[in-house]
Amino acid sequence: MTEAKTKKIDNAEEISEELLEKEIEKELIAETREQRIEREREADKEREITSWVPKTKLGKEVKDKKIKNIDEILDSGRKILEEQIVDSLLGVKSDLISIGQSKGKFGGGKRRAWRQTQRKTQEGNIPTFSTLAVVGDENGHIGIGMGKAKETLPARDKAIRQAKLGVIKIRRGCSSFDCACTELHSVPFKVEGKSGSVRVILIPAPQGTGLVVANELKKILKLAGIKDVYSKTFGKQRTTFNLAKACVEALKKTNKGGIK
Ligand SMILES: [Zn+2]
Numbered sequence: 001m002t003e004a005k006t007k008k009i010d011n012a013e014e015i016s017e018e019l020l021e022k023e024i025e026k027e028l029i030a031e032t033r034e035q036r037i038e039r040e041r042e043a044d045k046e047r048e049i050t051s052w053v054p055k056t057k058l059g060k061e062v063k064d065k066k067i068k069n070i071d072e073i074l075d076s077g078r079k080i081l082e083e084q085i086v087d088s089l090l091g092v093k094s095d096l097i098s099i100g101q102s103k104g105k106f107g108g109g110k111r112r113a114w115r116q117t118q119r120k121t122q123e124g125n126i127p128t129f130s131t132l133a134v135v136g137d138e139n140g141h142i143g144i145g146m147g148k149a150k151e152t153l154p155a156r157d158k159a160i161r162q163a164k165l166g167v168i169k170i171r172r173g174c175s176s177f178d179c180a181c182t183e184l185h186s187v188p189f190k191v192e193g194k195s196g197s198v199r200v201i202l203i204p205a206p207q208g209t210g211l212v213v214a215n216e217l218k219k220i221l222k223l224a225g226i227k228d229v230y231s232k233t234f235g236k237q238r239t240t241f242n243l244a245k246a247c248v249e250a251l252k253k254t255n256k257g258g259i260k
Pocket of ligand 1: 179180181182185206207
């Protein structure tokens, strides 16, 4: 009787184990599906880089692996004219800064990535979309670029291309007075950037502070690889374009020296 009972329990365990295995298997399949998409994306990128025929001298040097680090190019001050140079040397991610606003009653004005403008002609209104893209490797490299086109996607591609071509190197550090680590999690000192009427000041912050900045600037700082920073902004901040540009200008200054 007890033997039978044990057998039954054993059986139950076996069944649940079987179920568990099935669950794990399912999860594995789900995971590989996601990984597959990622792999395909990687492969696409790889293929694009392999099939790339460089047109500039700098491009050829990168393709021939004579240049292995983007910093070599940025330090020498040579101009990047092909986005594939950045693609092959840096693993960049991109994001769009909301510079436009949707139309509508009751407030409207919601932030959108696309700014829509119109040109009037005899045939009617011709819309143009513009957008501001930011690219970065989350490790000290950042670029922003503007793109305009008759449709949204080409505008985005143009903006991302511009952002890649304009990539800059920034210095990071930790010099907040109440943080004594050696990690590169903030700006090395207080820096200021200007664009139009907008002024952005970035101030070193201790670990765990997070990004104390306007939402749209978080995207830029995150892609630059900065985790903690305080900020002050002056001027008409609703002009997000100037705000973003001023932020990048401030980051650029990390290569020079701080302000008091
Ligand atoms: Zn620190």
